[in-house]
Amino acid sequence: MTTQHHLLYKDGSRASHVTLLRSRRLPMLIMAAFGSTSAWAAPAAPAAASGALEPAADPGVVQFSNAFVGTGQSSVDLSRFEQGTTVLPGNYSVDIFVNEGRVSRQDMTFHAVDGLKNAQPCFTYAELVQMGVDISTLDPATVNPQNVCIAISAVSPEATAKMDMGELRLNVSIPQASLLKRARGYVSPDLLDQGETAFLLGYTVNAYAINQSSSGPRSSGGNAISTDGTPVQVQNSAYYTPTGSGTYTPSTSGNYMLSNNGTYVPVQVGSYTPATSSGYHYSDINAYVGLNLGLNVAGWRIRSVETAQWDQNTGHTTWHNFNTTATHDITPWKAQLTLGDSYTQGILFDTTPFRGLTLYSDDRMRPDSQQGFAPVVRGVANTQARVEVRQNGNLLYETTVAPGPFVINDLYSTGYGGDLQVMVFEADGTVHSFTVPYSAVPMLLRPGVSRWAITDGQVRNTSLQNGMPYFVEGTYQRGINNWLTLYTGAQSTYRNLYHAYLGGAAINTPVGAFALDVTNSHTTFKGAGASQSGYSTRLSYSKAIATSGTTLAVASYRYSNGNYLSLGDAVQTQDLLTSMASNPSNWAAPSLLRSKQRVQVTINQDFGGKYGQLYFNGSRNTYWNGIPNATTYQLGYSNTFKRVNYGVTASRTYSYSPALRGSRYDNQVGLNISIPLGGPSARNVPMLSAMVSHDDVMGNNDRVGINGSFGERSQYNYNANVNYADHSNDKTTASGNLGWQAAYGNLNAGYSYSSHYQQGSVGASGGVVVHGGGVTLAPQIDLTSPVAIIDAPGAEGARVSSSGQAKINSQGYAVVTSLTPYRINDVTLDPTGASMDVELQTTRLQTAPRAGAVVPLKFDTVSGRAALIRATQPNGEVLPFGAEVIDASGNSVGTVGQGGQMFVRGAEDGGALTVKWGDSEREQCKVNYQLPARTKGRASSLESADAVCR
Known part of the structure; x- marks a missing residue:
């Protein structure tokens, strides 16, 4: 360095x-x-x-x-x-x-x-x-x-x-x-x-095209009603095949159908021609745009998340505003004030979408020693697939993944609660899904530390037909000492529909941390003349055993009696009762999915050294009103033998759905292996990976592939895969992907092929910042984190050491991402790649940005043609080592080095220098030097010239 x-x-x-x-x-x-x-x-x-x-x-x-x-x-x-x-x-x-x-x-x-x-x-x-x-x-x-x-x-x-x-x-x-x-x-x-006033835009674009055909009808399917009323063939999927014509009607999105029990079934609507003995043909293009918009002005941070989906066959373009907020720091309180569409924190009560205002303490504004969350989504794709992540029916994320295991770890946080529904749309037409739990952990705080939140707003739920009630919510947690934290909370709607009160304690003991709380709810239904009171008890536990490498991350149990309702349950029930009262002939009230018991366990075991790691995840949910139970278990083991990584996974899911024709268990097992194709010291080593898996429904699935990166900075990445599935119409499929992490954005493209389908996708992501100096592109932007705008005039090509592929553009600007709010951040520039005609006066600056701030950072530069002058005295002797060098303006610009060499900057074609090694005229001389004419493309080279000091 x-x-x-x-x-x-x-x-x-x-x-x-x-x-x-x-x-x-x-x-x-x-x-x-x-x-x-x-x-x-x-x-x-x-x-x-x-x-x-x-x-x-x-x-x-x-x-x-x-x-x-x-x-x-x-x-x-x-x-x-x-x-x-x-x-x-x-x-x-x-x-x-x-x-x-x-x-x-x-x-x-x-x-x-x-x-x-x-x-x-x-x-x-x-x-x-x-x-x-x-x-x-x-x-x-x-x-x-x-x-x-x-x-x-x-x-x-x-x-x-x-x-x-x-x-x-x-x-x-x-x-x-x-x-x-x-x-x-x-x-x-x-x-x-x-920071400064600025406009920010983060974008993700993905286009997905598919063409399927077959010489015979689908082996299974059934009929559904398309958007124009014509019976059409539904996608072949043992998971989601409807059982009869007329049972399902299209949802507003055009990509899902709403069953008669109120659940969404993910099948393609209006996309298939009727099945005949001569086969079928299906083609479609699906496009997705995700925009994260931001405006910073006078300390306010305005943010909006917009998504759009377009489907060629249905002709539908669906726009959705996920939320719009305006946030400002309240520094004396270490808090944030947020106005607009947001979510309650979900730490004590279930998270609730609302439109209004919330004032809450921000743990990020506390020091490190006094101190947040979105889950990582992990799954497996059998082909090159499109993955959607939804929460409460809202699309949070969409991307295209290669065959094999995938990880999504860049979801925006939407609160501490609300399970994520993950849909995997395979290229061969099959669809499978799973749920990622998203819930709270024990609420222990340090002694003397408080965490609080106050919310006043309107419940935001677009499925409600008869208005959205207003409510208030307040929560407070306080660390009493090293072993005890107390917390409490209250929820209430404005018109006496719902009240809930919570009290609890978290205890730190030698055998682990416990949190126990009880919530009492009271609901009065308008127009029904009925009210009910109930309670819910929640117990949480966590423990890390360093000596054995065991981490019991979360073990929680919750029991709610038959009369307990959450705020969301009460609002939905009131809405249904109101609709039934106004038009009872058209309504048969469906059963609400009201939880009775819920158990979650996550265990990680590190055996240390060469013995690998083991993990277990399990959840079991039981419901009131006769709704069947739901159970999921996942077990996995991973290890390394020499340089070979391998892992074994197994899972079992018990679920119920009309689309599944009842209840059933689904068992899955799999083995993954990855081998580097190169020595340990080689750069950009390709990885050979293989996967074999068995699914009770999907059968056996085998995959082999290669992936890696190339380029001077590993900015290009690739993967190629061959997949064999014995239960698929397309036994063998091949696919490939190529990505480019550029200085001003990221690009990717993929293609897959089989005997019955072809599928292609292209995508792009990146960011744009409009600031006082102009418009600057960035490889990516997270609007929840601060960014810095580097201003380094003339330093085009210099790279931002702390921000991936980002580099200074032709206007002298670059965007630095991944800064930590309320902390001292180092921002460094690597002059490699910049012209030799530009000198960075400093290569490192520091900043402590507020959350979401756009901070300008000025890197001073000196521009001028750089040259190395080799000068001698008239008698041929070199100039004295250490003699002072003075430019035409009288400024000392350095000293003479070995062999009479002098480094100068600033003269475009040449200039004059004075060399002094004493006070008398005999101890000084003048150097007039001439530089060669510039050669195109050599602006970054160091010029040299010979001269005589006279």
């Missing part, structure tokens, strides 16, 4: 730019670069009589060899280079440590102080605040925001600041009495940056 510095002499003149290696032997390297030799003395031979050793020379002192200066030349004062540990005045990028704790990395200015060999650091007011100094006890005449050079002695006479040039580390020692009492990881609110 290198760090760039700019040095200033005591008289304020600028020295040449140098690059210093971060090494404990920095002084030696500097001296070697200037052609010096060190006086590191070897011990003398032991004396014959005494055996005493001569003391070694002071390693901090060096001397320059005359062999490099040149014999017969006038001497040059090189004393300023002879003290290897001397800190010269100038600017340095340093790591600041306060009382051995790292605070930050930033540029510091060092200035000369009379009587001291080393230059001393200048501290700003903001830097003292960042270091935790108690500003209120200091003299405001000296320590104030206007003073940009505060000595460390102004903090305390006992305070010291020592620079370690070898490590570029500034060690600051401050008495505890002069520091504020703060938790580790604290960032002062004075340092938080709300």
Whole structure:
């Protein structure tokens, strides 16, 4: 790693730019670069009589060899280079440590102080605040925001600041009495940056085309009613085949049908021609656009999530606004105020979508030592498939995945509760689904820490036919001591429909953490003249056993009696009763899916070393009103043998659906193996993977594939797969995908083929930021996280080290993503790829952004044609080593190196330099140099020229 510095002499003149290696032997390297030799003395031979050793020379002192200066030349004062540990005045990028704790990395200015060999650091007011100094006890005449050079002695006479040039580390020692009492990881609110006004757009585009045909009718199917009323053949799927004509009607989306019990069945509607003995043909194009819009202005962060789906066969384009919010920090309370369409947090009560306002404490604004969530979706695709993730019927995410295991770990958080429904649409027409639990964990908090939320708004549920009631909700949690946390909450609708009260405690014990709470609900149905009260009890448990590598992540049990209703249950029941009363002949009230008992268990076991890892997930749900139980178990084991990774999975699901013609168990087992096709030291090694699986319904499925990446920065990725399924009309399928992670966006394309279908997809994702400097593209943008806009004029091609493939564009801007809000973030630039005609004055800046902020970061640059001048005196001798070089404006721009070489910048075609190694006219000369005409395409090269100093 290198760090760039700019040095200033005591008289304020600028020295040449140098690059210093971060090494404990920095002084030696500097001296070697200037052609010096060190006086590191070897011990003398032991004396014959005494055996005493001569003391070694002071390693901090060096001397320059005359062999490099040149014999017969006038001497040059090189004393300023002879003290290897001397800190010269100038600017340095340093790591600041306060009382051995790292605070930050930033540029510091060092200035000369009379009587001291080393230059001393200048501290700003903001830097003292960042270091935790108690500003209120200091003299405001000296320590104030206007003073940009505060000595460390102004903090305390006992305070010291020592620079370690070898490590570029500034060690600051401050008495505890002069520091504020703060938790580790604290960032002062004075340092938080709300950024600038900006518009943000994150986008995901996916297009999916399929063409299916067959010489004979489907082996199973049944009829459904299409959008134009014509009976059509439904997709072949043992999971979701309707049992009779007229049972299902199209939903508004055109891609699902609503059964007579109120559930959605995922079949393609209006896409098939009627089945005949001569076969069938089906083709369709499906397109999806996901937009995440943002506007930052005056500290407000306005966000909106929009999705659109288009289907060629139905001609339907469905737009959906997932939510629109406006959020602002409430810094004194460490809280956020959100207005618009959002969700309650779901920590104590079930999450509820609402339109209104919520004020809640934000754990991210607390220090690290005082301290969130969307689940990871894991599944397996048998072919190249389209995957949808829905919550409460709303489309959260859609993507195309390759055959084999897939992981979706970039879902936007929508609260702590509400299970996710995952639909996998295979290329051969089959569809399978599963549910990912999304619920809370034990609610233990640190002593003295509180978590709270207040919500006032209108229930947001588009399925309600008779209005959406208003409600209020309040929750509060408080850590009492190391083992006890108490919490409580209340929900109430405005017109006396529903009231609920919750109380509970979380306890930390040697055998694990427990949380137990009881909720009482009271519901009064308008127009029905009836009311009911019920209760629900919830018990949660978690435990990590470090000695055995066992983590019982979540084990929870909940029991609700027959009269208990959640807020969502009460609102839906009231809506149905109102509809029945207004038109009873058209209604037969369906049974609500009201939970009776729910058990969830997640266990992870790390056997350590070569013995692998084991995991188990299980859930069981029972319901009131005679609705059948639902049970799921998953068991998996993974390990590595040498460089071969392998895993075994097994699962069992018991479910009930009219589409399944009743209840049944579905058992699945599988084996995955991946092998690197290259040595351990090789770059971009391809991976060969294989999978064999068996499903009670789908039969056997085997897959073999290869995947990997290529490119200088591994920016290209690929995979190719061959799949065999013995229960499919298409026994063998082949597919491939190619992706490009570009500097300003991501592109992907895929294709799959079999004897009965062809399928292709293309997709793109990325981000756009409109800011004060213009429009800048980004590889991706997460609108829940802050971003930084780098402004580095002329540094086109320089890469952002901390942000994937991002690089400076032709306007000098780049977008930095993945910043952590309310924390000190390092943002670094790698000048590799930029023109040699541009010098970065610094390659690292720090920022502490607020959540969602767009923070401008200015990287100062110096532009000008760079050249290496090799100059000699008229008699042919090289110029004296160490002589000072002065430009035409009288500024010191460096010193002469070995062989009379000088590095200069700024002259486009040539220029004049003055070289001085003394005060007399005989000890100076002028160099007039001429650079060759520029060659197209060589702007990033270092030019060189020979000249005579006269």
